[in-house]
Amino acid sequence: MPTRNGAPYDVAIVGAGVCGAAIARLLSRYRLRVALLEREADVSFGTSKANSGIVHGGFHHAAHFLKTRLEVAGAARFDRLREELGFPFARCGILVAASHPDDMPAIEHLRAQGEANGVKNLEICSRQRMLELEPKLSPEVCGGLYAPDGGIVEPYRYVFALVENAKANGVELLTEFEACAAERIADGEAKLPLWTIRSSDGRTVRARFAVNAAGLFADAVSAAFGAERYEIRPRKGEYFLLDRLAEGHPGRVVFPVPNAVSKGMLVIPTVEGTTLIGPTADPVDDKADVATTQARLSRIVESAKTLVPSVSEKDAITSFAGLRPVLGEDFYVAPSDIADAFVQVAGVQSPGLTASPAIAEYVRDLLAGLGLDLTEKSDWNPRVDAPVRPRNLSPEERAALVAANPAHGHIVCRCEEVSEAEIVEAIRHGHVTLDGIKFYTRAQMGRCQGGFCTYRILRILMRETGMSFDEITKRGKGSRVIASELGAEGHETQRL
Numbered sequence: 419m420p421t422r423n424g425a426p427y428d429v430a431i432v433g434a435g436v437c438g439a440a441i442a443r444l445l446s447r448y449r450l451r452v453a454l455l456e457r458e459a460d461v462s463f464g465t466s467k468a469n470s471g472i473v474h475g476g477f478h479h480a481a482h483f484l485k486t487r488l489e490v491a492g493a494a495r496f497d498r499l500r501e502e503l504g505f506p507f508a509r510c511g512i513l514v515a516a517s518h519p520d521d522m523p524a525i526e527h528l529r530a531q532g533e534a535n536g537v538k539n540l541e542i543c544s545r546q547r548m549l550e551l552e553p554k555l556s557p558e559v560c561g562g563l564y565a566p567d568g569g570i571v572e573p574y575r576y577v578f579a580l581v582e583n584a585k586a587n588g589v590e591l592l593t594e595f596e597a598c599a600a601e602r603i604a605d606g607e608a609k610l611p612l613w614t615i616r617s618s619d620g621r622t623v624r625a626r627f628a629v630n631a632a633g634l635f636a637d638a639v640s641a642a643f644g645a646e647r648y649e650i651r652p653r654k655g656e657y658f659l660l661d662r663l664a665e666g667h668p669g670r671v672v673f674p675v676p677n678a679v680s681k682g683m684l685v686i687p688t689v690e691g692t693t694l695i696g697p698t699a700d701p702v703d704d705k706a707d708v709a710t711t712q713a714r715l716s717r718i719v720e721s722a723k724t725l726v727p728s729v730s731e732k733d734a735i736t737s738f739a740g741l742r743p744v745l746g747e748d749f750y751v752a753p754s755d756i757a758d759a760f761v762q763v764a765g766v767q768s769p770g771l772t773a774s775p776a777i778a779e780y781v782r783d784l785l786a787g788l789g790l791d792l793t794e795k796s797d798w799n800p801r802v803d804a805p806v807r808p809r810n811l812s813p814e815e816r817a818a819l820v821a822a823n824p825a826h827g828h829i830v831c832r833c834e835e836v837s838e839a840e841i842v843e844a845i846r847h848g849h850v851t852l853d854g855i856k857f858y859t860r861a862q863m864g865r866c867q868g869g870f871c872t873y874r875i876l877r878i879l880m881r882e883t884g885m886s887f888d889e890i891t892k893r894g895k896g897s898r899v900i901a902s903e904l905g906a907e908g909h910e911t912q913r914l
């Protein structure tokens with residue numbers, strides 16, 4: 419599958435998580451033909467959809483790691499990105515709470531580490547100052563660290579906006595394209611060596627350069643390209659999502675003092691007004707294992723309560739898990755030493771979301787070092803129109819919107835107040851699975867978790883796409899939501 423005019427691509431990026439999306443968007447700035455290959459039915463369906471959504475404060479890791487440099491540089495890009503791409507992001511600030519005087523040396527260490535990383539404005543706080551900054555903290559708190567520039571982002575909306583902008587600037591997105599084999603073949607009269615990348619369903623893409631941003635499956639992709647052999651091991655993080663009315667909703671991200679394996683279990687105000695508690699950090703064998711367990715969830719609640727005592731399990735509306743793609747302690751972002759014209763973006767666990775804008779710049783420079791010509795386009799447009807959200811408007815603004823488009827007055831998801839016009843917009847932007855619509859609009863994300871609106875969304879999807887009811891899926895292949903006959907689908911099929 420060559421580009422529209424038959425020429426091969428300059429760059430093929432395997433994986434449309436936050437790394438692949440950020441790289442694609444940045445490369446769309448240059449006169450290049452770029453393909454973004456994603457095995458799922460939509461983008462951001464891997465680790466990038468299930469994480470804490472924090473734009474980190476640059477103090478958790480030591481300066482010698484690549485991830486630290488990229489975290490600090492990436493975090494600084496978010497204001498401009500939000501302005502250009504309109505995704506939900508807020509610099510609400512981060513607190514690290516010490517619950518015992520013995521924790522204060524660790525707090526001092528985090529401050530010193532952050533400062534060595536170039537982070538400004540870090541503040542060591544007394545008990546009183548911590549409670550002033552976050553009155554919902556436990557009265558047991560005895561001091562802590564305040565990072566005012568830390569923030570929160572809606573991760574999937576960030577990825578969707580990156581990809582939407584990349585596509586508007588010429589990047590071609592190929593979904594349900596699972597790269598499973600690749601070889602480098604001399605092509606054409608000039609005998610230019612090109613990657614020929616094959617998908618599991620027999621499609622091919624040719625490209626001069628390839629980037630492996632396949633997250634948990636970067637090891638398989640690296641092997642398919644004949645590049646380095648390594649193993650990505652998943653480490654699961656489970657969460658509880660609390661209702662937007664939960665009393666335990668803090669105004670800032672609250673961390674405990676970190677341990678050797680992880681940053682600990684946190685209380686996170688999401689940018690859309692709900693609260694996340696978690697994550698756990700447990701190695702698992704299966705890269706598809708995102709099950710949650712009552713035992714771990716109870717551990718999360720217990721731990722969150724030590725930070726914010728008003729957190730309550732009764733406010734939980736759902737649980738979910740994400741898998742960290744563990745390779746070593748640091749990111750592995752480098753040109754392959756074995757395969758030509760192949761860049762590895764692997765082992766990107768936390769703070770990968772924060773670092774993503776800087777990962778993109780780093781990869782662009784690596785590609786340039788391998789010989790990719792970077793000539794800027796004169797007509798590159800860095801902006802996308804942020805979707806209209808009636809729930810965020812004043813009554814007057816909302817009335818004007820409904821007068822212009824009555825579908826904005828038809829509320830499909832009552833919990834999150836999502837209108838029919840927003841569902842239609844998601845579909846027109848290519849999000850044609852139930853999960854894609856959920857991540858784009860928040861419909862099905864509220865207290866009833868889709869109990870009320872799923873049927874309505876199905877009807878709109880059928881009307882807008884011409885799909886029949888039994889073609890609609892939750893998240894692509896193998897997840898049809900309604901069977902035409904009892905037992906016609908596998909175990910994932912549900913009958914409504």
Ligand SMILES: Cc1cc2nc3c(=O)[nH]c(=O)nc-3n(C[C@H](O)[C@H](O)[C@H](O)COP(=O)(O)OP(=O)(O)OC[C@H]3O[C@@H](n4cnc5c(N)ncnc54)[C@H](O)[C@@H]3O)c2cc1C
Nearest residue numbers: 433435436437457464465466470472597633655770771772
């Ligand atoms: C529990 C948890 C909490 C976290 N919290 C934070 C946080 O608060 N802040 C932060 O900065 N970071 C956080 N992270 C880290 C962050 O989520 C990741 O670093 C980031 O999402 C990794 O993005 P990625 O693009 O590398 O991988 P992914 O999002 O997994 O994307 C890889 C993509 O490649 C696709 N793919 C795989 N194989 C193939 C193939 N053969 N062909 C085509 N496509 C393929 C996948 O379907 C997927 O879409 C957290 C991670 C976890 C798990």
